[in-house]
Amino acid sequence: MRTAKETLIAFYDAVQRRDLAEARLCLDDNQIFYGLFETYPNADAYIKALTGLLSVTTAIDVKLIAGDGDDAVIFFELDTKPPVEARTLVAEWHRVKNGKIVRSQSAFDGRVFAPMFTRKA
Secondary structure: OOOHHHHHHHHHHHHHOOOHHHHHOOEEEEEEEEOOOOEEOOHHHHHHHHHHHHOOEEEEEEEEEEEEOOEEEEEEEEEEOOOOOEEEEEEEEEEEEOOEEEEEEEEOOOHHHHHHHOOOO
């Protein structure tokens, strides 16, 4: 069984290759992702949102992945193209059980991304 750190490394290796089927294998079906703008209640909803993010992503430059017991953290720089052209430092905290990510929380300066989440009345 993979450690939390190994699980997160496997997940982000797959994401960087844009192999979301492989990335999905690292997620528990009931994984919850707490984002700055939205919470995704399960792995499939999160993968759908991640697919959208990757459509404007030009690079994910991983700076650090560290693990401690069931927890792992990652810091990476996310490069995006228009309509959200930016380089953004992202920090994520992941909880892993039985080799699968069950809970994730992301923190970053989201000002450039806010228009993507604005709802029209």
